[in-house]
Amino acid sequence: MSDGWLREPYPLKNKHIWIAGHTGMVGAALMRAVSQESCEILSVPSSSLDLRDQSSALDWIISNHIDVILIAAATVGGIAANQNRPADFLYDNLMIAANIIHAAHKANVGKLLFLGSSCIYPRGADNPIPEDALLSGPLEPTNEAYAIAKIAGIKLCQSYRRQHGCDFISAMPCNLYGPGDTYDAENSHVIPALLMKAHEAKTSGARSLTVWGSGTPRREFLHVDDLARALLFLLKNYSGEKPVNVGAGEDITITDLARLVADTVGFEGRVAFDPSRPDGVLRKLMDSSRITRAGWRTEISLEEGLEDAYRDYLSRF
DSSP, rough: TTTTTTSOOOOOTTTTTEETTSSSHHHHHHHHTTTTTTSSOOOOOTTTTOOOOOOHHHHHHHHHHOOEEEOOOOOOOOOOHHHHHHHHHHHHHHHHOOOOOHHHHHHTTTTEEEEOOOOGOOTTTSSOGGGTTTTTEEEEEEEHHHHHHHHHHHHHHHHHHHHHHOOOOEEEOOOSSSSOOOSTTOOOOOHHHHHHHHHHHHHHHHHSSEEEEEEEOOEEEEEEEHHHHHHHHHHBOOOSSOOOOEOOOOHHHHHHHHHHHHHHTTTOSEEEEETTSSOOOOOOOOOOOHHHHTTTOOOOOOHHHHHHHHHHHHHOO
């Protein structure tokens, strides 16, 4: 084993694998990826199991003989939702992480993967951002509550590994998009928000569409199916305390992204920007060299991924 990488893959055959948050964008992608393995996938709707209740989570894990857990369950949203509902984002995500991770230890679960977020890194971190940048500076204020909850989940995985020898790992994805994304005014992230705005502008015959912010920030985007393959790769091949970044390896300005989305949708009008709206961090590109050196690669380009996301959008609206 070197830097946490296993010499022999962790076996998934005949394992009972619970994907927590299976109805979300990431969870659904994990369902697609893990279904290719010779294992039994288990899931439970939030209406039947409140992950904020520890005893319920523990009882469910024990009664279903869970061997492996992938934690994709979370309360998520864009800048507006994070700013308007910080208590929800902090409490819900703290409880989900703490309850599942503690229950996994109590139930002797063989392996657990906790999904973090690139927002855990300091606002002023150098780019590309390495995993060592964690807790090296102040967080971005617009999503601080969510980031703190995710950092707590990472630290829980590390602490249960140190104290109890649990094989709990964590992964940090960059901005995600793809089938199953959220499309609404308050909770959408940048790509679904742009797809929605561009489609509405096209169908209404508008001459322009307005994008939040100045357009100068740079962001990195990864298709959710690429992430799912990466998480499956980590589940099989990684057993270390240090979180692992998972990104596309390149970033793009919001201006260029907005124009690319307009081209994807077929909107031919002008793309304008509203600098009175918050930009957030000016640049966020993660250093994903650890997982790429281990052998994982992205398979879906941003152009292909946007077309896939737009097809999904059209199929639902």
